[in-house]
Amino acid sequence: MTRTRKPGVSRRATLAMMSAGAVTFATPWVARAQAKTIKIGMPTILSGRVAQLGTSSRNAVMLEIEKVNAAGGLAGRQIEMVIRDSKGQPQEAARVARELVNTDGCEILIDAEASSGAFAVHEVARDLGVLCIHTNSETSALTADPKQHIPNAFRTARQGVHDSIVGGSYAAAIAKAKGLKKWATCSPDYAYGRDTTGEYVTYLKRFAPDVEIISESWPKLFQPDYTEVVTKILQAKPQALYSCLWGGDLTSYIDQANIYALFSQMEVFAVNMADYTALTVVKNLPKGIHSGNRYIKTYPATPENAAWGDAYKAKYNEYPTNWSWENATAIMLLAEASKKANSADGKKIAEALRGLKIKSPFGADGTVTMRAEDQTLVGYAIGWGTTIPQEPYVPQVQAGDWKTIFELEAEWKKSKGYT
Amino acid sequence: MLPLDLDALTGCLASSACLVTQTTSGFIIGMLLFLVAVGLTLIFGVLKVVNFSHGAFYMFGAYFAMTAYQVTGSFALAMLCGAAGTALLGLIFERVFMSRVYGSDVLMQLLVCYAFVLIFDDVVRMIWGPEFKSMGMPAAFQVAPLFIAGGVVPPYYLLLIGVALVAAVILGLGLARTRIGKVIRAAAHNPGMVSALGINTGLIYGGVFALGGMLAGLAGALAAPVRSLTPGMGFSVLIESFIVTVIGGMGSILGALIGAILIGMIRSFGSLGFPLFTEGLMYLFMVIVLVSRPTGLFGKEVA
Numbered sequence: 001m002t003r004t005r006k007p008g009v010s011r012r013a014t015l016a017m018m019s020a021g022a023v024t025f026a027t028p029w030v031a032r033a034q035a036k037t038i039k040i041g042m043p044t045i046l047s048g049r050v051a052q053l054g055t056s057s058r059n060a061v062m063l064e065i066e067k068v069n070a071a072g073g074l075a076g077r078q079i080e081m082v083i084r085d086s087k088g089q090p091q092e093a094a095r096v097a098r099e100l101v102n103t104d105g106c107e108i109l110i111d112a113e114a115s116s117g118a119f120a121v122h123e124v125a126r127d128l129g130v131l132c133i134h135t136n137s138e139t140s141a142l143t144a145d146p147k148q149h150i151p152n153a154f155r156t157a158r159q160g161v162h163d164s165i166v167g168g169s170y171a172a173a174i175a176k177a178k179g180l181k182k183w184a185t186c187s188p189d190y191a192y193g194r195d196t197t198g199e200y201v202t203y204l205k206r207f208a209p210d211v212e213i214i215s216e217s218w219p220k221l222f223q224p225d226y227t228e229v230v231t232k233i234l235q236a237k238p239q240a241l242y243s244c245l246w247g248g249d250l251t252s253y254i255d256q257a258n259i260y261a262l263f264s265q266m267e268v269f270a271v272n273m274a275d276y277t278a279l280t281v282v283k284n285l286p287k288g289i290h291s292g293n294r295y296i297k298t299y300p301a302t303p304e305n306a307a308w309g310d311a312y313k314a315k316y317n318e319y320p321t322n323w324s325w326e327n328a329t330a331i332m333l334l335a336e337a338s339k340k341a342n343s344a345d346g347k348k349i350a351e352a353l354r355g356l357k358i359k360s361p362f363g364a365d366g367t368v369t370m371r372a373e374d375q376t377l378v379g380y381a382i383g384w385g386t387t388i389p390q391e392p393y394v395p396q397v398q399a400g401d402w403k404t405i406f407e408l409e410a411e412w413k414k415s416k417g418y419t
Numbered sequence: 420m421l422p423l424d425l426d427a428l429t430g431c432l433a434s435s436a437c438l439v440t441q442t443t444s445g446f447i448i449g450m451l452l453f454l455v456a457v458g459l460t461l462i463f464g465v466l467k468v469v470n471f472s473h474g475a476f477y478m479f480g481a482y483f484a485m486t487a488y489q490v491t492g493s494f495a496l497a498m499l500c501g502a503a504g505t506a507l508l509g510l511i512f513e514r515v516f517m518s519r520v521y522g523s524d525v526l527m528q529l530l531v532c533y534a535f536v537l538i539f540d541d542v543v544r545m546i547w548g549p550e551f552k553s554m555g556m557p558a559a560f561q562v563a564p565l566f567i568a569g570g571v572v573p574p575y576y577l578l579l580i581g582v583a584l585v586a587a588v589i590l591g592l593g594l595a596r597t598r599i600g601k602v603i604r605a606a607a608h609n610p611g612m613v614s615a616l617g618i619n620t621g622l623i624y625g626g627v628f629a630l631g632g633m634l635a636g637l638a639g640a641l642a643a644p645v646r647s648l649t650p651g652m653g654f655s656v657l658i659e660s661f662i663v664t665v666i667g668g669m670g671s672i673l674g675a676l677i678g679a680i681l682i683g684m685i686r687s688f689g690s691l692g693f694p695l696f697t698e699g700l701m702y703l704f705m706v707i708v709l710v711s712r713p714t715g716l717f718g719k720e721v722a
Contacts, residue, residue, distance in 0.1 A: 049649060051549040217690070220698065224646050224655050225451075228690040228697070231444045234571060235427075235437050235691065248551030248647035255553060255645045259573035261564050281647070283555025 038077040038344050041100030043093050043121060044112035044136075046085035049222060050247070052277060053136060053323050057112040058083055059316045060324035064331035074335065074344040082106055086117055093117030097124040107131070107346055110330055112323070115139040115192065119148075126150045131346035133330040136323050138163070139195075143376035144418050152350050155376040156329040158322075160196055162382060163271060165408045166400030167292055168203020170384040171269050174290070175208045175240065180267060182214045184238035186229055186253075188245055189218035196244045196271070203408070204242075214238055222249060230257045238266055246272035251282045258284055273387060274394045276319035285389040293383050294322035295362075298392040300381045304361040325362045329377065332358060333370060364402060378402065428692030439570025441687045447576045449683025450583035454638035455656055456663040457590065457675040458631030464670030465607040465627045468517065469525070471532035473660065474653025475539035476505045476632040480639025481648050482547055485554040488643075494557040498582075501640025502633045509632020513625050521624075536654070543650040554643040579641050586634065587676055594672065603627060607670075662701060666708050668718025677716060 042061065046054035061081060069078050082104050086093035093113045100106040101124075109132040111121040118137030125132035132153045134142060140161040142148055174180065185201065187193035205211050215236035217229045230253075233241060241262075245253050250272055257263065263286040272278065275294030279285065293299050297309025297319070308328070312320040320328075337352035338344055355372035362368060362380050369379045382405075385397040413419045431437035455477050462470045480501040487493075487500035516535070520528050560575040594600035606613045606623045614620045638656075646652070663682055667674025682701055689697040708716060 047549070049651065055549070217694065222655065224642075224652060225448055227444045227447050228441075228687045231440050231571070231687070232690050232694075234440065235431065248649055251551065251553050252645070252647040255556065255647075259556065259560070259564065259575050259645065260571055277550070281551060281553045283553055284561060 036078060037080045038074050038108070039080050039082055039104060039106040040108045040110055041097065041104060041106030042081060042083045042110040042112055043086045043096040043100065043117070044083065045088040045114060045117070046083075048088050050088060050114065052247070052321065053114060054085065054112065056277075056321040057136060057323045057327040060312065060320060060328040061110060061112075061331055063312060063315060064328045064335075068331060068335045071335075074338040074349075075342060077344045086113060088114065088117065090117045090120040094120040094124050097121045098128070101128050101130050107344070108334070108349075109133070110135055110327065112136050112327055115142070118142060122148065122150075122153055125153050131350050133334070135327045135330045139192075143374045144413055144416070146418055149374065152346065153375065154333075154350075154353055154370060156333060156370075157326040157377065158380060158382065159376055161199060161409055161412055162378075162400075162405055163292055164196065164199035164203050165405050165412075166382050167200050167269070167271055167384060169207050169404065170398060170400075171200075171204050171240075171242070171290070172207030172211070174267065175204070175211055178239075178267065180239040181210055181212055182238045182240075183211055184215040184217070184233050184236055184241045184266075185213060186217040186219065186233060186241060186243045186245065188221045188249060190221050193218070193221075193244055197242065200242060200244070200271070219245075219249075224252065226253045226256050229253075230260050230262060234260060234262060234265070240267040240269065242269045242271075244271050246275075247277055248281075250278050254282055254286065255284070258286060263289065274385065275322050277321050279387070279393045280319065285387055285393075287386075287388055289387045290384055291387060291394065293381060293385070293394065293397055295320050295325045296392065296394055296397075299383065299385075299394065299397040300362070300364065300366075302361065302366065304366070305381075308361045329360060329362060329368060329380075332360060333368075364399060378406075423696075424692055424694055428688065431688070431691050434569075436569030439568050439572065441570075441691065442684070443570070443572045443576060443580070445683035445685075445687035446580050446680065447683070448686050449680040450580050451638045451642055452656070452659055452663050452682060453676055453679035454583055454586060454641075455635045456660040456667070456679055457587070457672055458634040459660050460664045460667070460670055460672065460675045461590075462628055462631045463664070465603060466517075466521065466624055468521065468528050469532075470517075470628075470631070471529060471657070472512075472535040472539065473631070473635055474657030475536060476509060476635035476653070477639040477642075477656050478539070478543060478648075478650070478653040479508060480505045480636025481554075481643040481646070481652065482543060482552075482639075483636065484640035484643045485552060485648060486547075488554055488557075494559065497554075497643075498637065498640045501643070502637040505636025505639070506629045506633035508636075510625050510629040512632070513628035514621075517628065518621065518624065539653075540650045547648075547650075549650060552648040554648065556644045560644070575644070582637070582641060586637065587672070590634075591672055659701075662705050664715070666705055666715055668715025670719070671715070671717035674715055674717030 044054040044057050065079050065081060073079055082100055084096045086096050097109055109130055111118055111132055111134045113121055115137040118134050129152055134155040136157055138157050138160045140159050143155050185197050187197040215238060219226055219229050269290040271292040273289050273291035274296055297306050309320060336358045337349045337356055341348040341352040353370050357367050357369040360368040364379055364381045367379060368377055371378045382400040383397040385394040387394055459470060459473050483504040484497040484501035488497035520531050562574060564571045564573045602618055603623060606620055610620050663675060663678040667678030685700050685704060686697060689700045693700055
């Protein structure tokens with residue numbers, strides 16, 4: 001029996017027709033989605049001990065996205081945020097970032113990871129070529145090291161070396177005025193603590209050469225009890241103490257040092273004190289702790305900054321964190337760059353971002369700039385002041401001078417072999 | 420910086436001021452550890468289970484105390500709430516969950532306990548939120564520290580050490596001298612015989628677990644004014660408590676006391692003499708004890 005072709009539609013034709021139908025029906029939907037919304041992926045830490053990093057980053061982003069969407073979105077496309085938890089693990093951050101782009105179709109990444117995860121997400125951005133804005137990593141090398149440089153990655157966070165220069169010169173001025181020569185340090189025992197303390201001491205000694213470090217303590221990260229560290233510092237009898245402990249570790253340390261009256265026996269410089277996460281939690285905040293500004297709504301002392309802090313508080317019933325302003329800045333810059341490029345395309349936005357200067361509540365002079373050469377944020381408000389136990393917590397902030405910062409930063413880059 | 424700073428250590432041993440400060444600081448670290456470790460060792464001695472979820476009771480004690488302090492403003496009530504709340508929690512936890520796995524193998528008990536470590540942490544996160552909290556020092560203790568022989572001693576820490584010592588004495592005497600103490604010791608030795616004599620062993624088990632939970636809760640409540648409160652705060656305390664019980668001998672109350680004070684002193688003087696090696700020193704000491712006396716300093720040979 002010979003095989004004859006049966007009348008009617010063959011299997012092959014049916015398949016062809018079905019797929020054609022699928023394409024016809026599906027295509028307009030995809031096209032419409034393209035025109036309507038743009039997805040922005042955001043890997044961050046939403047669980048565990050530093051969950052506050054993720055929640056306060058997310059809150060700030062959503063606050064700004066609402067405004068951008070109300071004003072028409074990115075070049076006419078409404079923004080949809082896709083926010084995922086990396087649990088603070090670098091490999092998970094990389095996996096989540098990749099998935100956000102490849103599976104969820106995100107066209108832009110807001111990398112709200114801590115430094116460990118940020119370097120992992122950076123590699124994903126390098127691989128996929130997607131526009132990526134680092135919002136929380138303050139590790140200088142992320143943008144200062146030319147080996148890390150890729151055209152599609154930017155940073156809207158402060159940079160460690162800027163803080164060290166401003167902190168070091170502020171402390172040196174006080175050290176000279178009050179004759180503080182014997183210093184102790186007490187910082188958490190991991191990369192951030194060691195690097196930041198090292199850089200700070202370098203600049204302190206540079207501006208005040210007769211300063212001497214007589215005692216160092218390196219408590220573990222998240223150590224519950226600091227009594228032995230407190231008493232050790234009391235034994236060493238320094239005139240001043242530097243610490244870059246942060247969050248719950250800093251508040252524990254303050255509570256425990258307080259009952260030893262440590263704060264009345266030496267000048268204390270704690271770079272991470274003036275952040276609402278710590279300020280509002282400590283019940284008996286000692287007067288006169290020197291701190292760098294992280295985020296406070298009274299510095300810069302402008303109506304814009306106060307209004308932004310109050311709007312955030314009204315919406316989330318708590319004050320913003322340092323992470324909040326860094327993330328809000330990313331969205332503000334994105335919106336401006338997209339307007340300038342008149343496009344929502346990642347490459348065109350990246351082009352517009354380079355060297356872009358925008359009005360900002362967080363700027364030292366009311367503006368912040370995305371520096372073109374290393375694609376990191378400059379011109380943000382940076383300064384040091386002393387604490388009081390109630391609002392505004394840090395009544396007077398002495399502003400850091402960006403001209404000096406630029407000079408010393410260039411010198412530092414040279415010494416590291418980055419230029 | 421050198422890993423050894425023996426000058427600082429010998430210098431301290433020669434000065435009465437430094438000696439007083441460091442010794443009290445060792446006691447503070449030690450006595451809080453003792454309160455957690457003694458519950459652990461008691462539960463192991465009587466119930467024969469290693470309660471890996473014990474750190475959670477320390478955590479709950481701190482959170483209960485903070486809430487009670489915020490509501491009532493009374494420090495004494497805060498301590499009471501921390502201790503009583505965790506005692507109740509311990510009783511419920513033992514009766515509803517732990518009592519089901521007494522006969523099972525160690526792995527099953529470990530899994531149940533570990534599950535509850537995660538569950539309790541999440542419960543705290545749901546009730547009090549994920550961010551860290553601080554209870555604040557009661558006004559009565561916001562005073563200048565005392566100077567004893569030139570050494571600095573905060574009054575709050577004197578209270579803390581006193582409360583822990585009183586708890587140790589009551590516990591020791593109670594177990595050695597009272598009828599209930601006798602029954603508990605008997606139940607630890609031969610539960611079958613005790614229950615054959617018409618004594619409700621379930622009640623004793625529940626009671627011992629509640630007592631252990633209460634002591635850990637009291638430690639958490641006492642620590643709340645000086646340590647920040649976070650979900651998961653019980654974990655690091657638990658690890659050190661295990662070291663204490665291993666050094667002192669599982670099941671021995673005196674062992675827990677001596678072990679805890681030794682760990683406190685190692686941390687306190689170790690941070691002067693071995694600033695880069697304080698943590699390691701603790702484990703090194705544990706290794707030495709385990710090699711020379713595998714059952715711990717006061718542990719009994721297993722028959």
